Amino acid sequence: MNSSLLARLGLLVPALMLAACSSLVRDPGPDDVAFVVIGEDGAATARLITAAPTCPPLLVDNRAMPMRVRVPKSAIPPRPGQAHTPPSSAMLACEAPIAAGAVTASVAGIGLPVPKAAPTRIVVIGDTGCRLKGKEFQDCNDPTAFPFARVAAGAAAFQPDLVIHVGDFHYREDPCPPGRAGCAGSPYGYGYDAWAADFFTPAKKLLAAAPWVLARGNHENCSRAGQGWWRWLDPRPFQAGRDCDLPANDAIGEHSDPYAVPLGGGAQLVVFDTANTNYKGLPQSDPRRAAYADSYRKIERLAAQARYNIGVDHHPLFAFGANREAKTGAITLFGGDKGLLDAFGDVDPGYLPRSFGMLLSGHVHLWEQLSFASPHPTQFVAGFSGTAEDIVPLPATPPAGTSPAPGAVVEHMSSWIDGFGFMSMERTGPDTWRVLVHDRDGRERNRCLVDGRKSRCELAQVK
Template identity: 75%
Template structure:
């Protein structure tokens, strides 16, 4: 599998010169990889496997071609169906005018459990494992261009997601978990900023490709993905791309974030479970529309997330041991540095989710949850509790400009990320890019490693049930 990248100088074959003007433009953008019904995905197309409800695996292809490529599973040819017809991402009413979006076709087909080999257009795809024992966790991977905040997207040292993806692929995972926030190139690069000059921007496929599909291609080839939705993928931001390309469920018109009047539907997705075998499962939930400021009692979002908690609770009954996957951490700390005094202060878990989930359960998650995997805060962090709360890991350190305000080796006495939580152990890495790995050592036990850009282990943690402890309190 490969993914879209910036165009390279190539000799255009005669058949491509006969394409329509629109298709020729797509080819110039590196998008015309599948021009005939029998062609496989071209060298610039994106192909990956996404895991959804009950562990169902779906092969997905995004192409600038005219038709879906063939999928072969265990030597059986399967047609790929059209998820979204060849089209551009329409501008939302009231959205600032940006560059025109290239038209792409999105295709998909199921890969049955127990399949041994899958290929799309002759190219290999990773197949799901019933009991994944080696897991990569990444998050917050895009390159931030928002207003005057301009990350140096053209510098691999400043935007290292491609390097992170390659190192994570070398770990040879059985599964990749992305904890959300894929798309960050929202605005044009500010004038005079050489580090991001020429970057695509806006909410069309070009910006998505530059942020996620192109730099992530080596990791797409390594393993199937579980994808959590972040706040950058809510309807007022990159939600259109989320529903078209990443969400594991069937595409639904009206739930596509195209029309603001439908955002009350498009801003939410139901939680789902992914079995891990031996009595364990992931429970993936959509937190895209929460607010770190919290919710008033009358805010409809508070009722919506309380309803989501009840669905999470029902899913949790299916397994003895649950691992939550949601973008916004409930039980972690972040830090802010005052611009004038330089003083660092801590803030706790997402107030909106704590409000809504706490309306249903004062513990915020069912007691069968042993671990919560999140992003949103741009660092790596582990927190374990003397109270009955699950271990929290934050892996928002895989590409986006990192937080720099330091976390303490331990919180001040009495300080907690959520009401009632009593911190027992804490570890962090602030200012470094990398990824996290999980290797299963028992029914509810894991060895967690914190790895840098080159895959070198910088810290290790032991997880048993709800408890965890790491070798280092702080990675330097």
């Protein structure tokens, strides 16, 4: 066989492979959502949520591989006392691994971001849904009142290598009151329609921009949106019974073990589930106290794998929130989650291993930074990306003797109240970071530097 024929064959074979792959690809459906979630040891999984009856193949570097069914096509069944927007859409959840080193990936005609071994540009968001519950109703139809789509687009324009969501994805729990135009027609309850309106649809540009690390919030506990969490977001394989469908199984559905995500260069994220803690505290008789103490021991073992650790959870340990007394207008500060402080403190009076340099959390609807003279990690709170904001101001410095956790001595503090946006982190050294605070359109509002456990921001209060 002459060299000219060999050359022509060399061109033909890849072309035939591409044609074969193309024949397997279908056009994306109008409700299809595809993204990449990062789990234990940095393993990347492609997810597809679709109204189609079957899972299409995943294409990785022009090779087709089957996606497995994570959850068969079905609607989320209401738990006792719950109601969903009727009818709640039936969706199929598909997944397949993406091997480390992959260059391209797509599914159902949707391009997927592939993971980087050492991400250096990270976006942090949290508390992203539109609040419809009790007496608090956000105008979900108004992109100014519910700006998560704008926040997500601004964060995507930052071109991150990785996105971290610190929990509370779902907030549309009750029907919009009659006559309220701002949220009229919004889906509600815990079915896919409310999840799509709150998270998957407004997040699409950011889902396409980078893989995601996901922390579970209290809004995703079993009595609320836990069913959607387990079906669509949790990075581990789906386990029947551990799905929050039946209250009788909540003991296993309310808790999951921590895991680590390598960042390269001796650093890693340690992600832990705090969805079922209690801000009032956990007495010794409460089984959750022992469960979270066990989580701490596993966090400690994971932390030993890296020189520098960044914690990712929903509930802050070392941050402040503020309440205003209705009659007097007096402002009082409250500290980190007491349930976690109780349980972690049973094992370690410092609450986190000393190799932790940062803790990234949400739950309080604001942006906040604290650094300590005591050996505690820098705390960042990024619960400011979509849901109705907390508007009671924090002080530029806390009153003397005030601490977010026993033994934590505040050295530097910064906050932004009543402003929607996202936080970015750019790695500048083994344990140094440049942190920027962005508004809903991506404009810079504050700048911080992190060095090991210490951090300091240019502005004490963003105005």
